[in-house]
Amino acid sequence: MIVWAIANQKGGVGKTTTTVTLGGMLAQRGKRVLLIDTDPHASLTYYFNIDTDDLSNSMYALFLAGKDVTREQAQQTICASGFDNLDVLPATMALATLDRKLGTQSGMGLVIRRLTQLLQNDYDYVLIDVPPVLGVLMVNALAASTRVIIPVQTEFLALKGLDRMMGTLKLIQHSKSLQHQVTIVPTLYDKRTRASLEAYQKLRTMHGDLVWNGMIPVDTKFRDASTAQTPPSIYAPNSRGVFAYNGLLSTLLSQDQPV
Ligand code: ADP
Ligand code: MG
DSSP states (O other): OEEEEEOOSSSSSSHHHHHHHHHHHHHHTTOOEEEEEOOTTOHHHHHTTOOGGGOSSOHHHHHHHGGGOOHHHHHHHOEEEEETTEEEEOOOGGGGGHHHHHTTSTTGGGHHHHHHHHTTTTOSEEEEEOOSSOSHHHHHHHHHOSEEEEEEESSHHHHHHHHHHHHHHHHHHHHHTOOOEEEEEEESBOTTOHHHHHHHHHHHHHHGGGBOSSOOBOOTHHHHHHHTTSOHHHHOTTSHHHHHHHHHHHHHHHHHSOO
């Protein structure tokens, strides 16, 4: 099993879109994929039309169980996405209260890692959509993953948000003795604007090889796909945006090959 976290402390940069698109593509390639929504806003959960009011089990309960969480409990909480090979561990709003309720209890940072270990034989890939807030959920997502994918909007202000995310990542890596492969993904690239090009060039100057050597263009098909509650690679397989994400996925998979 391979676990990727999709994170940035800024909202609206394409985290959820990246999670759903890469997850959909892996599932189409026959991999068994679990998407974990750790964002209390639950955008990924709603993407698949999962009604959080109807859930008898929730990730919040898994967190309350903490280190005693069981595989059965995890499996009962996972929902079908409606698409082959693609499951969702849904978020609920209650997750927003975790920091206040449990944040300082020891072992709280390792609940998602424990979940992925319990589900080791059930999935090939786990992709975690991380909330933009530094807290117990972000710590959990980073502690469970070996790769962090950081979508960054190609726009001047977004670069500042990236600095914050890189600082947070270093802090958590240091305190938990973790190492990640880091991939910065330029998103919402508008080739008609100078601002996009300048932001992209600045990204590469500042972060060099950590920046994926392509970019995700602005493509209205992403919004259409979310309205249709269908992963973009299934909704619009021939769109420019999906083509770009396919390139990203190939790069990531080639880097995950053991040397
Ligand atoms: P985040 O999870 O970081 O908050 P989202 O993935 O939800 O960001 O994206 C924010 C909004 O931008 C959504 O409405 C989404 O459909 C749209 N979006 C994301 N990526 C693109 C893109 N490459 N082109 C056009 N719209 C996009
Ligand atoms: Mg999101």
